[in-house]
Amino acid sequence: MDPNNILADPRTSEVSDDFTIDQGWKSYTEEEHETWDILYRHQLECLPGLACDQFMDGLSALNLGTGGIPDFKKINVKLKELTGWEVVAVPCLVPDDIFFEHLANRRFPAGNFIRKREQLEYIQEPDVFHDVFGHVPLLTNPVFADYMQAYGKGGMRSQGYDRLKALASLYWYTVEFGLINTPKGMRIFGAGILSSRTEATFSINARSPNRIHFDLERLMRSDYKIDDFQATYFVISSFEELFRVTVETDFGPLYERLNPCFDFTPTSVLESDRVYQRGTQEYGRAGGRKRGIRPV
Ligand code: PHE
Ligand code: CO
Numbered sequence: 001m002d003p004n005n006i007l008a009d010p011r012t013s014e015v016s017d018d019f020t021i022d023q024g025w026k027s028y029t030e031e032e033h034e035t036w037d038i039l040y041r042h043q044l045e046c047l048p049g050l051a052c053d054q055f056m057d058g059l060s061a062l063n064l065g066t067g068g069i070p071d072f073k074k075i076n077v078k079l080k081e082l083t084g085w086e087v088v089a090v091p092c093l094v095p096d097d098i099f100f101e102h103l104a105n106r107r108f109p110a111g112n113f114i115r116k117r118e119q120l121e122y123i124q125e126p127d128v129f130h131d132v133f134g135h136v137p138l139l140t141n142p143v144f145a146d147y148m149q150a151y152g153k154g155g156m157r158s159q160g161y162d163r164l165k166a167l168a169s170l171y172w173y174t175v176e177f178g179l180i181n182t183p184k185g186m187r188i189f190g191a192g193i194l195s196s197r198t199e200a201t202f203s204i205n206a207r208s209p210n211r212i213h214f215d216l217e218r219l220m221r222s223d224y225k226i227d228d229f230q231a232t233y234f235v236i237s238s239f240e241e242l243f244r245v246t247v248e249t250d251f252g253p254l255y256e257r258l259n260p261c262f263d264f265t266p267t268s269v270l271e272s273d274r275v276y277q278r279g280t281q282e283y284g285r286a287g288g289r290k291r292g293i294r295p296v
Helices: 003-008 030-046 053-062 072-083 096-104 128-135 142-158 164-176 197-205 216-220 239-248 251-257
Strands: 086-090 107-111 179-182 185-188 210-213 232-236 275-277
Touching (some): 053 072, 072 086, 107 128, 142 251, 164 216, 164 232, 185 197, 232 239
Parallel strands (some): 086 107, 210 232
């Protein structure tokens, strides 16, 4: 949705100071509910064996698949009981300080609108399918749920440091595009991948991208792609590892020594990296999405 048009949409006419709105569940059309069902079916065909168990468990615990766009009120009954989190509706991407404050209070802001039929494969703005299908299932996992809250508190604290890009990079490479190495093999936990049919296989199977073990400072120094498949995926061993490393590190001194710009490009591989796979980068070199390149 075009942020300038928010107020023109009758469904979102009352936006509060914290950007939350009523989901307007009753106003969804049949076609919109169907769009959810199509996307849901697509993902369920490809995600088994690619998505981590914690995500698949969360998906079934919340019953997200049964008929159309879920009603947030219903999700919240179960979610609150499991980890104390809730989903709140917002009309668009919210400003950073508002976003951090929601997370710090165990509220996940989710777009209430759904993509158009011509955007089934790709949408740049996070819609209700990305936000709810991609992000909410893992909020049923106690360790991941705590990580998300800690991230929100960290974001609030970071505001005096002018290093938001580095913190955004941490979110990007974990919450949105993270992989987890499990005894059964490499699996996805990042929401940006879980809500995309094509990136799901690409992230796990393609020879193009790098797969590198998670290293907090290295990752916060790394740029990322916002409009195409990632050139590098960072891999954690467990949610406990992710929680421990980020929560136990005082980001103050880290912000002080980080440069204002990213030091590493999205394709960089460093001497010091623990590399699972050094990618060929053939997808990006051939021009990627803009050139209609088939992922390999
Ligand atoms: N430890 C971080 C700080 O000192 C906070 C944080 C925790 C950030 C978890 C991100 C994720 O600011
Ligand atoms: Co997202």
